[in-house]
Amino acid sequence: MSQRHVPVMLQRCLDLLAPALAPADVERGEGRGPVVVDCTLGLGGHSEALLTRFPEARLVALDRDKEALRLSGERLAPFGDRATLVHAVYDELPDVLARLGITGVQGVLFDLGVSSMQLDEADRGFAYAQDAPLDMRMDQTTGVSAAEVLNTYPAGELVRILRAYGEEKQAKRIVAAIVRERENEPFTNSARLVELIRDALPQAAKRTGGNPAKRTFQALRIEVNGELTVLERAIPAAVKSLAVGGRIAVLSYHSLEDRLVKQVFAAGAASTAPPGLPVVPERYQPRLKLLTRGAELPTEEEVAENRRAAPARLRGAERIREDVR
Numbered sequence: 630m631s632q633r634h635v636p637v638m639l640q641r642c643l644d645l646l647a648p649a650l651a652p653a654d655v656e657r658g659e660g661r662g663p664v665v666v667d668c669t670l671g672l673g674g675h676s677e678a679l680l681t682r683f684p685e686a687r688l689v690a691l692d693r694d695k696e697a698l699r700l701s702g703e704r705l706a707p708f709g710d711r712a713t714l715v716h717a718v719y720d721e722l723p724d725v726l727a728r729l730g731i732t733g734v735q736g737v738l739f740d741l742g743v744s745s746m747q748l749d750e751a752d753r754g755f756a757y758a759q760d761a762p763l764d765m766r767m768d769q770t771t772g773v774s775a776a777e778v779l780n781t782y783p784a785g786e787l788v789r790i791l792r793a794y795g796e797e798k799q800a801k802r803i804v805a806a807i808v809r810e811r812e813n814e815p816f817t818n819s820a821r822l823v824e825l826i827r828d829a830l831p832q833a834a835k836r837t838g839g840n841p842a843k844r845t846f847q848a849l850r851i852e853v854n855g856e857l858t859v860l861e862r863a864i865p866a867a868v869k870s871l872a873v874g875g876r877i878a879v880l881s882y883h884s885l886e887d888r889l890v891k892q893v894f895a896a897g898a899a900s901t902a903p904p905g906l907p908v909v910p911e912r913y914q915p916r917l918k919l920l921t922r923g924a925e926l927p928t929e930e931e932v933a934e935n936r937r938a939a940p941a942r943l944r945g946a947e948r949i950r951e952d953v954r
Contacts, residue, residue, distance in 0.1 A: 636674030673701030733872030795848030920945035
C-alpha cells in the first residue's frame, strides 16, 4: 500500500505544521501531547509521516470511506493509541472533537479531492481511463451514485453541475447527448459516458486540456459527494478548532477548492474594523496569519515522480488569536 501511495507535497506540509507540533513549541495540559487532525485520511501517508516526525503528537484522522479506514488502520497500527481513526465526513470535525473531549487542536491537514485508492480501484468508477460502474461515492454506504445523477437529473440541472463543478464550456452539448442516450438505455458504466463525451465535443475542444471526459467526471464526483458544500462548512470549522498558535494546511486540486480555501483564509487574516478607528479593538483584529504567499505548487521533481501532484495547490495559515465576542 505504501508503495502505490505517494503523499503529495509531504515535506512541505510537515514543515508548515512543524512549529505548532514540535514539543518545545506547544503548551500541553495534563502531560498530553499536541493534537493534529488529518481530515482526509485516505491511505494514511500524511498521517504516518505526522506521527513519525512528531513523536509526542496524537492523531485524529477522519475519512468517509470505510475501506480507506480499514487499510490505513493497518498502516497506522504500530502507533497504537496515538492514532484515533473516525468514520466521518470532514465537516463533522466539531462533533468528532466534542465526542473525544478535545477543545482545541494544534494542527489540521486537508488533502482534498479523490484519493489514490479510489482512483486505482476500478470498481469505484472515479477514473475515466478505465471502464467501471458509474458509482463515484466516497462512502459507498450512502447517497446517490453518478449513474443515478446521469439518469434522473433534469437536463438543466446537469448543465448547471457541469458548468459550476467542471467548468465545462461544452456543458449543453454534452448534456443534450446524455439526455438523448439515457432515453434509449440508462447509463451504468464509465466507458459509455467517455465515448459519448468524445463524440459530442467539437474537434477544437478535444485538442487541449487532456482527456475530454476529465471535467465531466470531476463535476459528477463533486455532485455525488457534495464536496464543495461540505468544504464550505469544513474549512471555517477547522479554523475554529485551532488553538492559538495552531496551524492549518490545505492541499486542493482544482480552482474551485482553492478559491474557497483562499477566501476563508483571506477573511480570517483581514481586519473587520470599520474604517477610521484610531485604535482597533481586539474583536476586529485578524484571527489568522497567512503562511504561504498565494498557493504554493509542487516542485518539478515531485511532479516527475508523482504525476498526481501536478494540479496540487497548498495554502497554510496560523491561528493568532481567540474569537472575541
